[in-house]
Amino acid sequence: MARTLHVEKLHVGYGRRTVIESLDLPAIAGGEVTALVGPNAAGKTTLLRALAGLNPARGSVRLDDIELTALSIAGHARHVTYMPQALPQRVALTVFEATLSALMSAREDILPAAEARAKALATLERLGIADLAMRGLDELSGGQRQLASLAQSIVREPAVLLLDEPTSALDIHHQIRVMQFVEELARERGIIVIIVLHDIAQAARFARRIVVLQNGRIAADGAPEVAVTPPMLAQVYKVEARVERCSRGMLQIMVDRPLES
Amino acid sequence: MTDAAATPAPLAAYARLIRRRVAIVAGLGVVMVVALLFDIATGPSNLPVGEVIAGLLHPSTLSAPARVIIWEVRLPYALMAVLVGAALALAGAEMQTILNNPLASPFTLGVSSAASFGAALALVLGLAIPGLPAGWNLPALAFVFAFGSVLMLQALASLRGTGVETLVLFGIAMVFTFNALVALVQFVASQEALQQLVFWSMGSLARATWEKLAGLAFVLALTAPFSLAASWKMTALRLGEDRARSFGIAVARLRFLSLLRVSLLAATSVAFVGTIGFIGLVAPHIARLLVGEDHRFFLPASLLCGAAIMSLASVASKILVPGTLLPVGIVTALIGVPFFIALIFSRRERL
Numbered sequence: 001m002a003r004t005l006h007v008e009k010l011h012v013g014y015g016r017r018t019v020i021e022s023l024d025l026p027a028i029a030g031g032e033v034t035a036l037v038g039p040n041a042a043g044k045t046t047l048l049r050a051l052a053g054l055n056p057a058r059g060s061v062r063l064d065d066i067e068l069t070a071l072s073i074a075g076h077a078r079h080v081t082y083m084p085q086a087l088p089q090r091v092a093l094t095v096f097e098a099t100l101s102a103l104m105s106a107r108e109d110i111l112p113a114a115e116a117r118a119k120a121l122a123t124l125e126r127l128g129i130a131d132l133a134m135r136g137l138d139e140l141s142g143g144q145r146q147l148a149s150l151a152q153s154i155v156r157e158p159a160v161l162l163l164d165e166p167t168s169a170l171d172i173h174h175q176i177r178v179m180q181f182v183e184e185l186a187r188e189r190g191i192i193v194i195i196v197l198h199d200i201a202q203a204a205r206f207a208r209r210i211v212v213l214q215n216g217r218i219a220a221d222g223a224p225e226v227a228v229t230p231p232m233l234a235q236v237y238k239v240e241a242r243v244e245r246c247s248r249g250m251l252q253i254m255v256d257r258p259l260e261s
Numbered sequence: 262m263t264d265a266a267a268t269p270a271p272l273a274a275y276a277r278l279i280r281r282r283v284a285i286v287a288g289l290g291v292v293m294v295v296a297l298l299f300d301i302a303t304g305p306s307n308l309p310v311g312e313v314i315a316g317l318l319h320p321s322t323l324s325a326p327a328r329v330i331i332w333e334v335r336l337p338y339a340l341m342a343v344l345v346g347a348a349l350a351l352a353g354a355e356m357q358t359i360l361n362n363p364l365a366s367p368f369t370l371g372v373s374s375a376a377s378f379g380a381a382l383a384l385v386l387g388l389a390i391p392g393l394p395a396g397w398n399l400p401a402l403a404f405v406f407a408f409g410s411v412l413m414l415q416a417l418a419s420l421r422g423t424g425v426e427t428l429v430l431f432g433i434a435m436v437f438t439f440n441a442l443v444a445l446v447q448f449v450a451s452q453e454a455l456q457q458l459v460f461w462s463m464g465s466l467a468r469a470t471w472e473k474l475a476g477l478a479f480v481l482a483l484t485a486p487f488s489l490a491a492s493w494k495m496t497a498l499r500l501g502e503d504r505a506r507s508f509g510i511a512v513a514r515l516r517f518l519s520l521l522r523v524s525l526l527a528a529t530s531v532a533f534v535g536t537i538g539f540i541g542l543v544a545p546h547i548a549r550l551l552v553g554e555d556h557r558f559f560l561p562a563s564l565l566c567g568a569a570i571m572s573l574a575s576v577a578s579k580i581l582v583p584g585t586l587l588p589v590g591i592v593t594a595l596i597g598v599p600f601f602i603a604l605i606f607s608r609r610e611r612l
């Protein structure tokens with residue numbers, strides 16, 4: 001059963017500083033990937049953290065008919081998982097232990113230990129990192145660490161999966177692999193996936209919907225061919241660029257030069 | 262083995278890892294018990310080991326002086342060493358996790374300095390809490406200040422937007438503040454009071470009594486189960502605060518409760534034996550090198566490491582200078598540092 005997320009009149013800020021003001025994101029559908037793109041400091045991380053209940057926010061975030069903003073941290077965690085952009089440093093835990101702790105740490109979903117272990121392993125296998133299970137997080141490469149971090153989010157099987165630049169440290173093989181996996185996951189479980197990406201072509205390839213954020217406002221929102229256009233790129237990213245389809249029909253973005261602002 | 266084939270390799274490896282850690286924690290327990298027995302058997306009065314053990318099992322067979330030596334001196338000192346080591350190490354381990362800082366410990370974040378200030382007020386200015394028996398006034402004052410110092414950290418932590426770095430900085434600022442206040446009191450102190458204060462701050466097990474032992478044992482028994490119950494949460498917190506919160510962990514609450522346990526453990530220990538600087542910082546590091554940071558093993562291993570090191574330090578304090586009981590606070594670092602360095606290097610070779 002696919003679920004739907006509705007965001008209405010969301011205000012998010014830090015202290016007295018407002019970053020996102022009165023933002024509406026109608027009907028984010030489950031079963032498909034939604035990409036959130038935008039320049040640095042546009043507010044992507046801030047928005048995702050607010051959706052996860054990590055940043056205080058005013059307004060409404062509804063999952064079907066559950067009002068998420070009314071829930072506690074533990075309540076949020078039953079429905080939503082957020083994968084942070086920053087990865088932990090200097091941790092003496094193995095990949096497997098870290099994945100397991102994602103399941104065991106919240107009282108509500110304490111599973112029988114054997115079941116939790118099997119689930120953790122299955123997740124690592126699907127991400128292709130089962131061979132890293134017993135390696136320490138602090139002895140992994142940056143990309144491996146990112147995959148391990150992704151595993152910790154996915155293993156919780158949330159209804160809403162929020163991924164903050166999960167592929168920023170990955171090589172092209174793993175980028176494609178992760179994107180395919182995330183898309184499959186969305187389809188299989190009917191879950192809502194919002195993924196922050198800087199690679200717009202990648203977003204266009206895997207997401208059914210692209211939301212472009214600029215200065216905390218929505219600059220474009222829709223199917224890739226609707227949202228990603230030369231005027232949008234000029235206005236939001238300050239670049240002169242062409243959007244073309246390659247022989248296989250995938251959107252390609254060719255950036256010619258930066259525009260003076 | 263038939264079921265090894267059925268179990269996927271990583272799960273089998275994990276099961277082996279768990280078994281190894283259980284063995285390490287059990288081994289630490291054995292080391293601690295041996296150190297404790299060794300500690301009880303050592304002393305200036307040269308009682309034969311056999312007599313000591315017989316005296317522990319059947320106190321009635323002992324001569325009166327031997328009974329006093331074993332039951333009123335050696336046993337309380339030795340047990341105090343174990344309990345103080347355990348309490349300070351557990352406090353240090355929790356602090357390092359919740360403050361996400363490997364340098365955090367009751368000593369480095371001002372708890373000991375605050376206790377010293379309380380002791381200085383009692384010894385030098387004769388400050389007294391009305392209604393307390395004479396022997397309890399100094400520990401009580403030390404406790405009040407030590408506990409208060411962690412409560413101040415606590416209050417700061419509850420302000421919105423205080424990061425853990427701020428807490429650590431604040432703790433370090435407290436070290437300097439209380440040290441300055443102690444120096445100020447020392448400046449006006451009489452020669453005799455000054456000497457007492459210096460001796461107090463060296464940390465000594467000679468202040469152990471059965472009542473104090475009971476008090477510290479009670480605090481440990483009260484806090485340790487809650488620490489262990491929070492171990493998965495603390496493990497997850499190692500993955501980062503955002504991560505932990507997104508797993509549904511109320512991090513602020515976890516930090517609050519943990520600091521409360523830390524303040525009880527550290528303040529009671531420091532109040533009873535004085536400043537012991539090294540255990541709370543290094544025992545968790547040794548435990549981390551041995552069992553990693555799955556807190557189900559990390560916390561007990563820290564506790565046992567602390568107890569064992571402190572116990573060995575107590576032995577050393579009796580035999581280093583024959584005929585003299587050195588203040589144990591001086592010896593802990595001398596015992597612990599070589600051990601710690603050896604472990605770091607042995608670990609480095611393996612990598």
Ligand SMILES: Nc1ncnc2c1ncn2[C@@H]1O[C@H](COP(=O)(O)OP(=O)(O)OP(=O)(O)O)[C@@H](O)[C@H]1O
Binds near residue numbers: 043
């Ligand atoms: N903790 C904070 N306190 C105050 N302001 C913040 C904080 N975090 C972010 N901001 C501000 O909020 C705005 C949005 O930041 P955010 O991290 O959401 O951007 P982003 O779109 O995720 O950028 P990037 O692509 O660089 O990750 C920025 O102007 C930033 O300076």
Ligand SMILES: [Mg+2]
Binds near residue numbers: 046085164
């Ligand atoms: Mg960001």
